[in-house]
Amino acid sequence: MSFLKLSKAIQGMAFFTLALSTPLTWAAPDAVAGKAKAQVCVACHGEQGVSAIPGMPHLAAQPALSVFYQLLQFREQRRKGGGMEVTVANLSDADMRDIAAHYATLPAPPAQTGGDAAKIAKGQVIAQQQFCSSCHGAQLQGQKHVPRLSGQSSEYFTAQLRNLRSGARADMDGTMGSAARSLTDEEIEAMAVYSASLP
Ligand code: HEC
Ligand code: HEC
Known part of the structure; x- marks a missing residue:
């Protein structure tokens, strides 16, 4: 076998091994x-x-x-x-x-009870007006690549939404950044308390 043929054969093998191993790395997560x-x-x-x-x-x-x-x-x-x-x-x-x-x-984090009822109600209204559930799910439970918000720490929620609004946290496709752009600090805080209260 000539050197050229041999190297082609090795290349072919390498390709074959890659083709075999690629589906393996995508095997069902454990x-x-x-x-x-x-x-x-x-x-x-x-x-x-x-x-x-x-x-x-x-x-x-x-x-x-x-x-x-x-x-x-x-x-x-x-x-x-x-x-x-x-x-x-x-x-x-x-x-x-x-x-x-x-x-x-793992079981969902427990809903945070005892939050300010007026803030919770306000947060719910804003979340509805802003169609947050169209991506985050009816109960803000998350879906596919969109994070769960229900039961999340309200401090974390607030910090991240501010970062997404300012662009300090870049989001994958710009949809969350634009959803956050017009929100005020008060609106963010109300929605944080609301989503933390959800089971
Ligand atoms: C020393 C503490 C620490 C350790 C250890 C740690 N994390 Fe984190 N993790 C954080 C903090 C703080 C954040 C929030 C980061 C930010 O402010 O953006 C975070 C954020 C995350 C997020 C993003 C959550 C979201 O909803 O956006 C994921 C996912 C995550 N961590 C997974 C992991 C995994 C998996 C490991 C172990 C391999 C791990 N973390 C270890 C502190 C930690
Ligand atoms: C068009 C779809 C879409 C809409 C509408 C949307 N989000 Fe998001 N949201 C996302 C995606 C996608 C991410 C993940 C962003 C990333 O890291 O790339 C995200 C991330 C977040 C995070 C960070 C969560 C975490 O665990 O890190 C918060 C908080 C959040 N969204 C709140 C909201 C609120 C409140 C609304 C309504 C005002 C809203 N989102 C509307 C798609 C959306």
């Missing part, structure tokens, strides 16, 4: 493996994905695609904050899918 891989996350995000630290995001019951997508954003340094970009620097796509599958299986 939530049990994800739980083990998420042990380093427990200190901040809680054993059950419900954080005890004020202002820290709850991850429990987040749609898997949303967590996966945010982890990718941190790894690619398109989103920064809380040292997350360092924490996830060495995770593979498969690790992220497993971890995301794990959080998606």
Whole structure:
């Protein structure tokens, strides 16, 4: 076999191996493996994905695609904050899918009771007027790549929505940035208290 033929054959093999291994990395995410891989996350995000630290995001019951997508954003340094970009620097796509599958299986964070009733009512009205549920779901429970907001920490919600409004946090396709642009601080706060109150 000539050198050219040999190298073509090797190239062909490499292509074949790639073609074989690509579907493998997209194999069904493994939530049990994800739980083990998420042990380093427990200190901040809680054993059950419900954080005890004020202002820290709850991850429990987040749609898997949303967590996966945010982890990718941190790894690619398109989103920064809380040292997350360092924490996830060495995770593979498969690790992220497993971890995301794990959080998606956990019971939703408990609705926060005792919030200011007037603010909750105001937040509900604004959320309806602004069609937030058209993307975040009827109960703001999230769907596909769109994050769950119900039961989320209201401090976290407020900080992120302000960041999305100012552009300090770039969103994946600009839809959330434009949804946030016209909101006032008072409106954001009311919606944060409202969504935290949802189960
Ligand atoms: C030292 C504390 C800490 C550790 C450890 C940590 N995180 Fe985070 N995480 C944060 C903070 C703080 C934020 C909010 C970042 C911001 O302000 O944008 C965050 C944000 C996130 C978000 C975005 C949530 C959302 O709704 O937008 C995801 C997803 C996430 N972390 C997953 C993980 C995973 C998975 C691990 C483990 C591999 C992990 N984190 C480890 C502190 C931590
Ligand atoms: C067109 C679809 C769409 C609409 C409408 C929309 N959102 Fe979003 N929202 C998204 C997407 C997508 C993200 C994730 C952004 C990213 O990181 O790229 C997001 C992220 C968020 C976050 C950050 C959550 C987290 O866990 O990090 C908050 C808070 C939020 N939206 C609140 C709202 C509120 C309040 C409204 C109504 C005023 C609203 N959104 C309307 C699609 C939408």
